[in-house]
Amino acid sequence: MSTAIVNPLVQEVLDLIGIFAFALSGALLAVRKRFDAVGIAVLAEVTALGGGVFRDLVIGAVPPVAFTDMQYFLTPFAAAALAFFWHPRLARIRRFVLLFDAVGLGVFCVAGTIKALNHGLHPLPAIALGAATAIGGGALRDVLAGDVPALLHPESEIYAVPALVGSSLVALLAVLHDLTPLTAALAALAVRLLALRYGWRAPLARGVSSR
Structure with a gap:
């Protein structure tokens, strides 16, 4: 290591x-889908911890930190409780789902890449694992909620690209010995928010209609 x-x-x-x-x-997506309290808590936990658990299993950090540090395990319950009691005051819940998803995407791609580099991975697989950390929980969330994951949906704004931007920036800055995690996280967040704002999408196969 x-x-x-x-x-x-x-x-x-x-x-x-x-x-x-x-x-x-x-949790907010679960509220929008009319899940009960258990469903809200489960979706919050899976979304929050899914990508990190996958990362830790790949790099051999077992048992995953999500099951050894109570802060990691209990934080999603706090978020679920917040959504359960305060969602009526959150106008346009879908907008909040997308906003918090973008924040999580930006932070997790950075955290995942850093942890992979700390465990001795080459920068290229570290970038891939950082992106997987960021998109894994959201993909599981969408599947459990009965939606096509944003990662795969042809009508969805780019999702993996912002994570790859953040992860790549982390690896580059680490190689240059000038790592500033906040810069990389903000870069990924900015790309995702711009994609949402302007409807940036990945291209379809040649000759395939978007409709």
Whole structure:
């Protein structure tokens, strides 16, 4: 294992921010789908922890930190409770789902790449694993909610590209020994929000209609 490229406390803070943001996106989607309290909690947990658990299993960090650190396990419940009691005051819930999903995407692609690099992975697979960390929970959330994952939906704005941008920036800055996680997270968040604002989508196969 290589020397850590970022302070473990920074890694934990990034993880917890991403967990809360993704959990809130999952809980708000559950509210919009009219799930009960159990369904809201389950969707919050799966959305928040799915990508991180996959990351930890791949790099051999077992048992995954989500099951050894109670902060990781309990934070999604706090987000679920917030959505359960306060959702009537959140106008246009879909907009909030997309916003918190974008925040989680930006933070998790950075946190996932950093952890992969800390465990000695080459920058290229670290980029891939960072992106998988960011999109994994959201994909599981959509499947459980009965939707086509944003990652695969032809009418959805680009989803994996912002995660790859953030992960690639982390790897590049780490190689240059000038890693600033906030910069990479904001870059990924900005690309995702711009995609939502302007409807950027990945191209379809040649000759395939968008309708």
